[in-house]
Structures are given as structure tokens and as C-alpha cells.
Amino acid sequence: MYGASVLELWVRNYSSGNNAPKFLAGLWWNWRARNIVCVGNELIHLFRVVAEVHKLATLIASCFPPRIHIDTPPRWTTWHSCRTSCMVLNVDGSCLGAPGRAGFGGLIRRGSGDWIVGFSGFLGVADNTYAELMIVLDLVTKGYSNFHCYDAVIANIQDLLKLDWEVSLLHTLREGNACTNFLTKLGSKNDTKLSIWDSPLEDMKDLLLSNALRVAYPRA
Template identity: 35%
Template sequence: NNYSCVILNVDGSCLDSPVRYGFGGIIRNTFDQYLAGFSGFIQGSYDILLDELYVIYKGLLLAKDMSIDEFVCYSDSLHHVSLIKGPHVKYHIHAVLIQDIKELLSQTNVSLYHTLREGNQCADFFAKLGVSLDADFSTHASPPESVRDLLRNNAMGTFFLRE
């Protein structure tokens, strides 16, 4: 298959003691070639719902900044994908952010899908990195070695059993 498209994978993460919520994602193509990575955390946030929505928003903004307007976005949070793809949620605590995401999606040719967490390992790596850093938002022009290994596994078609 010679067809190539751009893929955005996003994820949120939470670590205890003290509780910190981070997020991260990766932009790659279908041949698992790395285009960009990003990570960050939301200062003072104790809301995983916000974290999972915010990473989708930040990933869409990064793709827009990179002039990528046609891609597929994967999140391992079915709840968040459903919130965004569903009808307008006027009284939701994060209604403004959800509407901002819907607006970004309407400006581009982006498909938003749910994926299993096993298919989201690169984004999970960056989300955990976001928890451990003090930066609100960082981009990573080249992949860390651990991500290279994950991309290599993806390219070889390695399957992972659910734990």
C-alpha cells in the first residue's frame, strides 16, 4: 500500500504524589515516519476530562501550525471522542473547549476516531513525559529513542496483548 496520510495520536496521563495531569501526542505518517511530538501539563488541573480534551485541542492546533489540514486523529478515550462527535453540549463544564475543538475540526479535513490504548503507545509516552516536565507545552522536533523503538514496532506490525 503506497497510500500515505498524516496521523495524530493524542493521550492524557495522570501520576500520583502529588497529582499531576499531563498530555502528549505524536504526528506521524502511515509509514510511521515521525513528523512531530508534543507534551505538556496543565498547571493546577485535577481534571482528567479537561486533560483529555485539551490534548486533542493542542494537537489540532499544532497540526494547523504545521499547515497540515488533512489527517486522522486518534484518542484512546472513547468518552471524549463521543463528546466531540456528538451533539452540542451546551451545559457541559467544558462546553467552550468542546466547541473550540469542533470549530477546528470544521476548518480542516480531519477524522476523529477512538483507538485502543495499545495502539496509542507513542502518544502515551509523550503524555507521561508531559507529566514529568514543567513546561505548559513543548514540541519535540526529533523523536526520543524510546519513541523510535515504538515506531519501529508499529512499522513491523507488532501486536500487543491487552493486559
Template identity: 30%
Template sequence: MEAVKKQTRSFEDGKNGNTEEQKALNEEITTLKSKVKKLESECEAKGNKEKTLETEVEALKKQSEGFLMEYDRLLEDNQNLRIDAAGIPVERPVSVPCNLRAVTWTKPIEGTVCLNMDGSLMRNNSGDFILGFYGAAVVPNILFAELMAVLHGLQICWENGFRKIICLSDSLQAVSLIRDGVSAHRRFANEIFSIRQFLSRDWEVVVEHTLREDNTCADVSAKMGALADSPLMKITSPPSSLAMPLLADARGVVFIRE
């Protein structure tokens, strides 16, 4: 009789153990289902956000096409002779300035990395984000910030094995100083000398001036740098504030500069 009782208790203990395991398993399944539902919601939200960005960029592109048509019309009005009511050829007056320029982001050739500054990012010829960086200026001087952006950008490009670079800055002064060089007594001579040393390495680097309208993404990064605590913050994926400008540049959206 005692043996039967022991066997019964053993069976009940096993049954209770299985119940506890089943309960734990059900809880784990419930947790997993909750995670899956959350991921599905996040994916749906991300998809909606991407669709919104696509729509906004398409609208911006159509607007830029309208600007281009108006730009072409203004040029034609300014260049061609018109006939007045008396049949006499006269130049038709134009009510708005005609020194307009159509500006788009300068795409590099295939195999070349485009480095835009002064807040800085690197992109390929498709406009895809590769790397970026920003930071607070150690010296409160715009020229110093521009020069340090070039120096940091070249360092990061070299460290990551990029050997064909087009370096674009909207600071004409910085570009001129880098190209021409300066005397050892000039302010920021050390930074300029360091940049020129980098340029003399065994790689292909072109430093060019670009217009501010052609440098929107770098300006967004520069604004991030103004709020930073560190002189150099590297990023491997673009922040949300760069999503729209990156897409607009990649799609060839045109901006009009007067």
C-alpha cells in the same frame, strides 16, 4: 657587513615565523583528527544501537506472531466440536479466556497524518515520526488533559499545513464529548467548543477512539508531559524513549488485549 647582518636577521625571523605557522597548522590537524575519530566512534555506537533496536523489535515481532498463533488456536478450540474417548462430540473446554483481541498500531492511508494522543505525536502511513508535543496539565484532571491534547494537536496540524488527519485517542469519554458536543454549562465546554470549531474548518479530520495497546507511543509522550514544567513542549525529532515503540508500530508488532 651591516647589510649582510640585517639580511641574516630577516631570514631567521621569516624562518621562525614559518615554524610558528607550521606548529599552529600541526595543532589544528591534530584537533581535526581527534574530532574525526570522535565522530567515527559516535557513528559506530549509533549503528550498534540501531542494530540492537532492530534485533529487539524482530524478537518482539516473533513473540507477537506466537501470540497470534495461540490466539487463533484458542478461537478454534472454542468454536469447533471435539470428539471424546467415547466418540461423542463435545465442546473442548478452554482453560484461558477467549475474549482476546490482536491489536496493532492503526496506520493511516497514504497522504493522511495520524495524530495519536494524549501525549501526542504525528506520523505518516509508514510510521515515520513527523512532529510531537507534550506538556504539564494546567488543571489536574485526566479528561482536561485529553481534551487539551486534542486541541493542541489540531492546532499544530493546521499550522503545519496538514489537511487530512485521523485523530486517535484512548479516552472514549473525550471522543464522545467531541463528537456529540455539550451544553455551555458543562465543565470543559469551552475546550470542547474550541475543538469542534477546529473540526468545522476546511479540512478532513476524523476523531476515533483507539485502544490503549494501540497507543503506546502517545502514552510514552504523556509520561514525559507529567514531568514537564511547561503546558506545551513541541519536538521535531523523537526522544530515545520513543525509538523502540515507534519501530515496533512501524513493523506491525501485535499486542494481545484481553
């Protein structure tokens, strides 16, 4: 005699795999044929049940094709350095919630990865879009602003890019921007509007060394 747990296990085991369409179709037509005979007081021939099971199994298989698992190679990313005498400026912004405590952070390094200066700060309660736009503006102007109009922030950034200097804007993945992410989280958790770091914090030294050695990290 089958218990409820054994019956459930039986259904689960046969409801997956290549033979699942036939099993489910057979289960359905076994129940339906029983109702035709017991409730409808009619006869149903076995060959019809077999034909209906085959037809329903074909329909199920066409509606739910087997999933083909393809192993995609991981995407690797590193810190983006420069091979010339230029400097690399990495910035980021984040919020602890949506909206939540918004902070910014960033640092300037030589192309070799040597630390020049870092910074972090608290923006108040905002969202990620606002925080990430504000950090670019605050960094270039070396000051703290408290605008709440996104259009105005974008316009100011565009005006700064038109000045007499060469600037290249590149997007970097989070895994390749770990040092900046560290400072950003620091800014979100503290109430200080702007902190300047002339030397790297102790907890950042391993991250900086990994960046300087061009250690690659898999993209999550």
C-alpha cells in the same frame, strides 16, 4: 484428635467442588440435629435428617450454580496507520492522580510510521477528562490554553472540525498508542508547558519501530 488447623483444612477442602452443597448441608443438619436432641430434649429420626440434607443441598445448588470458565481469546491491537498520503495524529492526556498532575502528549506520523513531529506539555492539576479534551484542542491550534470549562473545550473542538479539511477521529486502545502514552507521561512529570520534539527520543525508538512493523499487542 483433630487440631484447629486440621479442622479448618477439612472444611476448606470439602466446601468447594461438585459435592460442596451436600457437604455444607450435612454439616448444618448435623449441628442442628445435635441441638434438637441435646438442647430441645427431642428425638429426630435419621431418615428426616437425610431428607433435610437432600432438600437443603438442592437449594444451595440452585442458588450457587457452578461457574463455567470460558477461555476467551485475547484481543489484539496495533497502531492505526493510514494507507493513503494522509498523516496520522495520535494524542493522549493523563493525570498522575485524580486529580493530579495533568499532562498531554502526541505525535504526527506518516502512514508508514515515519516521525514528523512530536510534542508534550504540562497542564497543571486536573483530571483525566479535562486533560484528554485539552490535548486535542491544543494540538490543532498549536498553542497552549488554560480553560477549565469542559463545555467550552468541546465546543472549540467541534468548531475546528468544521474547517475546510478532512478529519477522521478514531479511538485507539492504550496498547496501540504506546508512543503517545510515553510523551503524555513525560508531559505530566515535567513543568514545561509545551515541548516540541523534532526527532524521537531515544527511549521511544523501539516503540516507533514496533508501530511501523504493525506489531500486535494483547489488550490488558
